[in-house]
Amino acid sequence: MTPGARISAAIEVLDRILAGQPAEQALLRWSRASRFAGSGDRAAVRDLVFDALRCRTSHAALGGALTGRGLMIGGLIAAGRDPGTLFTGEGHAPPPLAPDEGNGSADGRSDIPDWIRPLWDRSLGDQAAAVAQAMRHRAPVWLRVNMVKATPAEAVAVLGDDSIAAVPDPRLPTALRVMENERRLTQSHAYRNGLVELQDLSPQLACAALPVGPGMRVLDYCAGGGGKSLAIAGQADGLILVAHDADPARMRDLPRRAERAGVKVHIDSSPSGSFDLAIADVPCSGSGTWRRAPDAKWRLTDADLCALLSVQAAILRKAAARVRPGGHLAYMTCSVLDAENDGQVRAFLGDDPGFSQMARHLWTPLDGGDGFFLSLLVRR
DSSP states (O other): OOOOHHHHHHHHHHHHTTOOHHHHHHHHHHHHEEEEEEEEHHHHHHHHHHHHHHHHHHHHHHHHHHHHHHHHHHHHHTTTOGGGGGGSSSTTTTOOTTSSSOOOOOOGGGSSSSGGHHHHHHHHHHGGGHHHTTTOOOOOOOEEEEEOOOOOOHHHHHHHTTOOEEEEETEEEEEEEEEEEEGGGGGSSSHHSEEEEEHHHHHHHHTTOOOOOOTOEEEEEOOTTHHHHHHTTTSEEEEEEEEOOEEEEEGGHHHHHEEEEHHOOOEEESSSSSSSEEEEEOOOOOOGGGGSSHHHHHHOOHHHHHHHHHHHHHHHHHHHHHHHEEEEEEEEEEEEOOOGTTTHHHHHHHHOOTTTEEEEEOOOGGGGGGEEEEEEEEOO
C-alpha cells in the first residue's frame, strides 16, 4: 500500500470508531476485509489510528473536523508534514484538501476528555499538564525477565539473537526496555521459551515492592492473565500462588503462561483460608494506560467511573478478608485518578481500623512506564 492508501484506510477505520465501534474491532474488520494489506501495512494503519486517538481533540481541531479525514489531516500537520502531499486523490489516496481544511490550532492538554479534566488536575497537581502531554505519545515496550529461567544478561543476549535490542532499567535490572524490533517479540526464542514476559515497567516496580518471602501463601485476587502472579513467582522459594478472578474466562491463558515460565500457579474460583499477602489489582478506568489504549479514554463516561468505584471498594474489602493477622494487602490500579487510588484507601481505612498503610506509590508516564498505583496495607 502507498502512504496515501494507508491514510485512506486509517480514515475508514477511524470513522467506524467515531461511530461507536471499539478500536480493536474496527481494525480487525478492516484487516479481514483487506487481504491485499501485508503485515507492514496493517502495522502502519494501526499506528496511524492509535496516534490519532491519542490526540483526538487536538488533531481534529488542526484538521477542521472530528472525522477520520479531519484526524488524519490534523495528525500530518502536528507532525510538521504538508497534508496536501498525501491528500492527492490519486490512486487510493484520499481526495485533495478543501480550502477550509487544515487551518485550525490546538492545545495538547485538550486531549484529556473535558469531563475528566478537573479530576485529572486535582489528582496530578503540578504534574497534570506534563502527564497529559506524555499521554499523547506512544508508550515504550517493556519486558520482565523471568529469573526462574534466565538472568537479565542472558535474556538480553537471546533477544539479540533475534535482532531485538533491549536494555535493563537501572531501577530494576529485570525490567528490559525494548529499543528495536518490538514487533518480533512474540515470535522470538526468548519469549516463546519463557525467558521474558511482556509487562510494563510500573507494575514490575509495584511487584518488586511487595513483601514476598519463602513459603508464603499469596493470593492474586483479580488475577486476569496472571501477570502479577508470574512476576512474583521468582522472588522467593516455596511460594504458594493462588489465582482468582470473578470472571474465570480471563484466566484462560494463565496455565499456559505459567507452564512456559516454569512456575506453578493454583487457580481457585473460591479461595478460602488466610494468606500472607493478598493482591487486589482491581478493574479501573485505565487512565494510566491511555497512551496504550487511547480509545478507552474517549469511551469512559462519568457513569462508568462511578460504577467502577463501587466495584473497587467491594473487591478491596473482599480481598482484605483473606489476609491473616500481620499479613499484607496490596491494592493496585492502572489509574492516576485520586478517586480510584488514595480515595479508595482512605475510605477503606476509615471503615476498617484493623489495617494501616505502610507504603504508597504512584507512578506516571513521566517515570518511564504507565500510570500505576500501589497502596501496601498491613493487618495489625
